[in-house]
Amino acid sequence: MTEGFDADWLALREPADCAARSAILADAFLDVLPPRPRIMDLGAGTGSNARYLNARAEARGMRIDWVLVDGDPSLLDRAALPQFDRQVLDFAADPAVLDIAGVDAISASALFDLVSGDWFARFVSLLGSRPLLAALTASDGHGWAPADPADPAVEAWFAADMRRNKGFGPALGLDAPVAMASCLAAAGFVVHQAETPWQLGPENPALAVAMVDGIAAAVAQYGDASGWNLRRRAALQSGELRLTVGHRDILAVRE
Numbered sequence: 001m002t003e004g005f006d007a008d009w010l011a012l013r014e015p016a017d018c019a020a021r022s023a024i025l026a027d028a029f030l031d032v033l034p035p036r037p038r039i040m041d042l043g044a045g046t047g048s049n050a051r052y053l054n055a056r057a058e059a060r061g062m063r064i065d066w067v068l069v070d071g072d073p074s075l076l077d078r079a080a081l082p083q084f085d086r087q088v089l090d091f092a093a094d095p096a097v098l099d100i101a102g103v104d105a106i107s108a109s110a111l112f113d114l115v116s117g118d119w120f121a122r123f124v125s126l127l128g129s130r131p132l133l134a135a136l137t138a139s140d141g142h143g144w145a146p147a148d149p150a151d152p153a154v155e156a157w158f159a160a161d162m163r164r165n166k167g168f169g170p171a172l173g174l175d176a177p178v179a180m181a182s183c184l185a186a187a188g189f190v191v192h193q194a195e196t197p198w199q200l201g202p203e204n205p206a207l208a209v210a211m212v213d214g215i216a217a218a219v220a221q222y223g224d225a226s227g228w229n230l231r232r233r234a235a236l237q238s239g240e241l242r243l244t245v246g247h248r249d250i251l252a253v254r255e
């Protein structure tokens with residue numbers, strides 16, 4: 001795999017992901033599934049998406065049989081779920097390697113901004129009538145309050161980095177939700193969407209600092225963001241900085 005993800009980072013973001021994501025779309029996804037569905041979670045990492053959906057399923061007396069697929073076995077090793085089938089698989093070259101024949105639905109969280117438009121179109125062509133819940137796809141960049149003069153340059157560099165090839169071809173990056181919705185609608189799916197941004201500030205300092213440092217590291221290849229990084233860290237420390245991180249949830253179902 002071209003792009004690695006750190007288990008500590010996934011653990012840090014999980015509470016913010018749970019708070020941000022659309023319960024309405026998650027419940028609508030569960031509504032269209034059989035009583036005991038088998039769901040494949042793509043790019044499952046340590047199982048955050050499955051944990052979130054399990055909690056909502058249990059609340060309605062539903063049990064999900066999970067197939068967690070990820071290219072990094074060390075992340076799947078850390079998946080805290082009662083029971084699941086695991087598939088260690090790098091699916092970047094071709095989504096057809098995914099064995100979706102026996103599953104009722106596909107889910108993913110924080111994945112599809114990594115893929116290319118071509119990869120996503122090939123993936124959609126495999127779905128058949130299976131519903132897709134794609135949570136927390138990156139979109140719209142960041143909102144910074146108060147603003148810093150270097151924000152526009154840093155945001156442009158960040159958007160460029162999001163489009164970098166992560167093994168799937170040129171990544172959709174921040175354009176992913178719009179491209180995904182259009183591709184799914186063209187394939188005959190009914191597409192529902194919800195904005196699901198993180199709202200960060202003094203109440204979640206560890207994640208906010210990790211975001212600021214992560215952005216600075218990601219954009220270093222395009223220009224010098226070290227001064228911006230110091231000013232943003234100082235503003236976080238003084239409690240005056242609020243940061244919005246754009247995401248969107250998408251539910252695609254057949255009518």
Ligand SMILES: C[S@@+](CC[C@H](N)C(=O)[O-])C[C@H]1O[C@@H](n2cnc3c(N)ncnc32)[C@H](O)[C@@H]1O
Nearest residue numbers: 005043044045048070071072090091092109110
């Ligand atoms: C941003 S993380 C999201 C993890 C998890 N869904 C979550 O929300 O916490 C992206 C995940 O996709 C996996 N991934 C990235 N590229 C992959 C590939 N080519 N094949 C399989 N898994 C991949 C990574 O290992 C990582 O677990």
